[in-house]
Structure formats: C-alpha cells, structure tokens
Amino acid sequence: MRQSPLFSNIKTGEAYYDDIDCANYKGICAKTFFLLAIAAIVAAVTAFYIPTIIEAGNFGAFYIALAISSIVGFVSVIIGRFNDRAAKYASVIYSVCEGLFLGCLTVIAESFFPGASTVAIFSTLIIFVVMLTLFATGILRVGNGFRKFAFGFSLGAIALILFTSLIGLFIPLQAYIWVLILVELFLLIYGVITLSLNFAEAQYVVESRASKGAEWSVALGLMVSLIYIYVEVIRLVIMLALNRD
Template identity: 30%
Template sequence: MSNPILSEKRWNEELETTSGGDVMTVDGAAIKTSFLVLIMLAVIAGMWSQFWAGQATPFQQLKGYAIGGGIGGLVLVLIGMFLPRFSAVLSIAYSICQGLLLGAITMIFEVAYPGLPLLAATFTSGTLLGMLMLYKFGIIKASSGFMRGVMGATAGLALGVGMLFLLNMFGIGTGMRATLYGNGPIGIGFSVFCVILAALNLVVDFGMIEEGARRRAPKYMEWVGAFGLMVTLVWLYIEILRLLAKLRR
C-alpha cells in the first residue's frame, strides 16, 4: 500500500458496494482539500499568535501538542482506513490534530533555525503545484506500474522505519538511526529520498482521485480523496523541514 487512506483495495471496495446518488468530482475533492488545509492553517496560526505576541510556550507543552497531535492523527488515519464513509468528520479532526502537530514542530524549529519553517512551507507548496502541473500535462503519469512502484517503495520505507523504531526501544540499531537522521551524507541522502518519495505519492493521490471521478464514485469519496491528500502533504512538509534542518546544521 501507499497512502493508507487512498488504498486501491479500499477504493475498489467502495466503488463495488455503492451505486446511484451524487458522484464525486475532481473539483469537489480539490475544494474539500483546500478546506482541510485552511482548518490546519487556522490551528497553526492560533498557536503562532502567542509566539508573535512574545508569549513563550514551554518546550514541554509544545512537545505535548506534537505528541498528542501526532498520535491523534495516526488513530484517525487508522479509523479512516476502515470507515471511509465517515471521512468528512475524520478528515476535519485530522486537520485539527495535524495543526497541533505542525504548529508545535514549526515553533520548535523556528527557535532553532529562524525562517526555516516558512521556507519549508514554500517548498512544500511549490512541490505540490509542480507535481500537479507535471501530472496535468502528462509528463508524469499515474500508470499502474508507476503506482505499484511508489506504493511498494512507500510500504518498504514505512516497514523499515517502523522496525528501526521498535529495535531502538530495546537499544538496538541506535547507531543506524543516528546515521539516517544525522546531517552526514547518508542522512541527507535519506532525507532527499523521503522527499522525492513523498512528492511521487502526490501523483498517486492525483491518479486515485481522478480515477474515482472517472468511475463515478459516490460523493463522500471526495472527502476520502481530500483526507488522503492531506496525509501526503503533511508527510511532505515534515520531510522537507527535516532535510532543510540537516542542511543548516
């Protein structure tokens, strides 16, 4: 699998079990994605308003926001995998959680590397627009082979990172983790790979959404598409921010 929300298997199951009624459109999915992004940005802006007002937020509190938002977002994604019909509510809640996560992370990085979060946000927006243009003009096509390759690479990355995390809990593989997440050549190369893979996942998401519209998927699948695209965008931003931080060290 690639994006857990835009799973091809789940997408096909929903198409097979639903007929009649309003159908999804690409424009509808785009509007809902924009709405979710605005919700997330509103939460981030609310957190940053204290920073701009000179009211310092304790690091432990920011850490709590980040952990809570991250865990909450993960739980909502897992629920969304099995209950796609509730994606409207789940995706809004996810955007709020990710607003807390990214708001805390950006404030921490802003203190350590002034201006870096804004640069990462700019690069993320540019990557989104760039990949959308490449997809629209057919330069990069979401063919079945391309999608399988990206999905396989993403699943492999997720499995590897997950296994490394579990091993680290027992004090195993800490050196490898330090290398991958350090600012050496291997660490920077790993981050570049993650950024490229996240960007390619955008094309997979575009393809899934367009395929759903072409096959006249039910209207609520617009929320599923928007939810999945949000998951990829958050991942892309975090990877770009991590890469830029490594280059600044």
C-alpha cells in the first residue's frame, strides 16, 4: 500500500528532531573549542597581570588565586562529569578556573625556561592530533583490555606521586632530579591514555544517541585531559631546565 506523503513527512520530521536532540561529534568539537577558548583567554589575561602583582609584592593574592582556582576547578569537574544537566555550567566554571591556574603556572614556567609555554602548547597539540588520528583510523582500539591497562596505569601513577612526595621530604631536589623526570614522563603517558579514553567516551555517547547535554560532559573530559597534558609538559620542561642548571 502506498504510504501517505503527509505521514512520511511527519516521520522524517521526527527523525530530524531526534538527530537535533542527540549528541554528535560536531557538537562535542564545538563545545570543546569553546571551553579551550575561555581557558586560553583567561590564562592570557592572568599571565599579563600576574607579573605586576608579584612586583608589587602581593604574593598573598597570587597564592590565593592558585588555591581557589584549583579547588573550585576540581569541584566543578566532579559535578560536570556526573550530572549532564549541570555539565554546561560546570564546564564553563572549570575553564575559567583552569585559565587562572594556567596563567599563574605559565608565568612560573617562563621564569625557569623562556618559551616553556610555547613548547607545552605545541606538544599538547601534536599529542592530540596523533592520538585522534590513531583512534579515528582504528589503529588504537579502546576495549576492555585497554581499560584494565589504563586502570592499572592510574594506580601506578598514584603510587609514583606518593613515592616522590615522600622522598622529597628527606632528599634534596637535585639529588633525585632524574627520578622526577622519569616520573613526569610516566605521568605524561598517563595523560595520553586518559585522552584515548575520552575519545572512546565521545564515540559511545554519539553512537548510543545520548542527549545533547552529554556533549558538555564529554567536552569537559577532553578539557581535563588536554590541560593535564599541558601541565605535565610544563613540569617536564621545568625539571629539564633545573637539571641543566
């Protein structure tokens, strides 16, 4: 029996609105770049004004800004990753806080090694492009085995952080600088692994036709991984600069 054109149009319209209401790669990319832009702008403004604050001897404001941005950023990540409805607002708050944190960190890093922020930006970009290419082409597959490996790697990362924090209480920094460099490389690899998990999460959200709100949660996850990688590269550059001296 010939289907009514009106009924056909109604079905087509329903499918169209279903596609609009569901998460997609375009939405995830747009939201991720939006959050990155917020963080970059806030970081640039912070890096511009921080030297003036330090020269004025107002170190209290500097440390308070670092502490508040870290705490609020951490809380916003927890909220945004577990609540899709709040993810939009939590993601923006996180980006602002991390922009403030990164601005302060960049000023510190540049004092140790001029150009450290440039190295970190390009390194993060290269890592992102390479890992995205490997994932998109199917060379990198994130299955149960990979997830178990990532979990074990995360436990190793926590153990290394505790270990280096402990020996730092008894041994001068220069005495174990190469140990710290190796630890930073390990933690950087951990960041790359979490980025791969973010790509898999994005794929799952899109293929399972999750709500548009899930795009913010995925974008937030990508932001966390990218900023983590940037910070670890900065730390690695600082360690290498200290070892050179």
